[in-house]
Each structure stands twice: as C-alpha cells, then as structure tokens.
Amino acid sequence: MGLRTTTKLVLSAILGLALLTPLSCGKAYNSSSYDADIYGEGGGGTPAFQAAQTILRDHCATCHTQASHQTWGNISEAQFIAQNLVTPGSLSGSQLYTKIAGNSTGIAGNMPPSGGNLTSDQLQTLETWILNIQ
Numbered sequence: 001m002g003l004r005t006t007t008k009l010v011l012s013a014i015l016g017l018a019l020l021t022p023l024s025c026g027k028a029y030n031s032s033s034y035d036a037d038i039y040g041e042g043g044g045g046t047p048a049f050q051a052a053q054t055i056l057r058d059h060c061a062t063c064h065t066q067a068s069h070q071t072w073g074n075i076s077e078a079q080f081i082a083q084n085l086v087t088p089g090s091l092s093g094s095q096l097y098t099k100i101a102g103n104s105t106g107i108a109g110n111m112p113p114s115g116g117n118l119t120s121d122q123l124q125t126l127e128t129w130i131l132n133i134q
Contacts, residue, residue: 016085049077052129055122059112060100088133098131 045053080086080096084117087093091101099111112118118126 035044045077046129046132048125048129048132051125055118055125059116059118059122081133086130086133089131091127094130096125100126 075083081088085094085096091097100118102111
C-alpha cells in the first residue's frame with residue numbers, strides 16, 4: 001500500500017468521524033431503551049432535584065456509576081425513591097442523606113469517603129430536595 005493510498009484512508013476515516021460527531025448529541029450513552037433502563041431518565045425533574053442531582057453527580061457518581069454500585073449519576077427522582085435511597089419528606093428515613101450527612105454531623109455515615117465531605121450549602125440543597133419531594 002502506497003503513501004498516497006494510506007493518506008486517503010486516514011483522511012476518509014477522519015472525515016467519517018467528523019460527520020458522525022454531531023449525531024452523538026453529547027450523550028455518554030446512546031438512546032436505546034437498554035441504556036435508558038441502565039442509566040435512567042436523568043435530568044428533568046424539579047429545580048430542587050436538578051440542584052441535588054448536580055451535587056450527587058459531582059461528588060457521588062464517580063464511584064456510584066460503577067457496575068458494583070447503583071447508578072446515581074443519572075437516575076430520576078422516582079428511581080431514588082424506588083431504590084429506597086430517599087424517603088419523601090424524611091431526612092432520617094433517607095439512606096442517601098444519612099450516609100452523606102454522617103460525616104458532617106457525627107451520626108453514622110461514611111460518604112463521600114475520606115476528605116470528600118459536602119459543604120453545609122450542599123447538604124442544605126439535598127435537604128431541600130428530600131423535604132419537598134411530592
């Protein structure tokens with residue numbers, strides 16, 4: 001294979017990828033129903049949920065998207081409830097909150113691990129979300 005043929009193949013591959021890039025829509029997964037089942041609806045929801053989800057994505061999803069964990073980074077509010085991670089209107093009944101708040105309040109809890117405690121404003125955002133779930 002000559003240099004000219006190799007160059008044409010490389011340029012064709014680059015052009016092909018460039019043409020496909022806009023089709024990805026910036027998603028980390030495709031839009032098949034299988035991916036929706038795995039990753040959940042994500043996004044959407046009330047402003048309180050969206051604010052809470054941003055915190056969870058930034059501080060929890062780095063571990064909780066692994067196969068051995070639940071996929072917290074992109075699940076819906078309904079899925080948090082269905083998985084018994086949060087109990088609408090109850091901080092003490094919400095496993096997610098008690099695990100996170102434990103590091104800051106001295107109650108039993110251990111998330112995020114070592115040195116990753118949330119700020120009081122971030123905890124307040126989670127509290128507002130959980131206490132106002134309809």
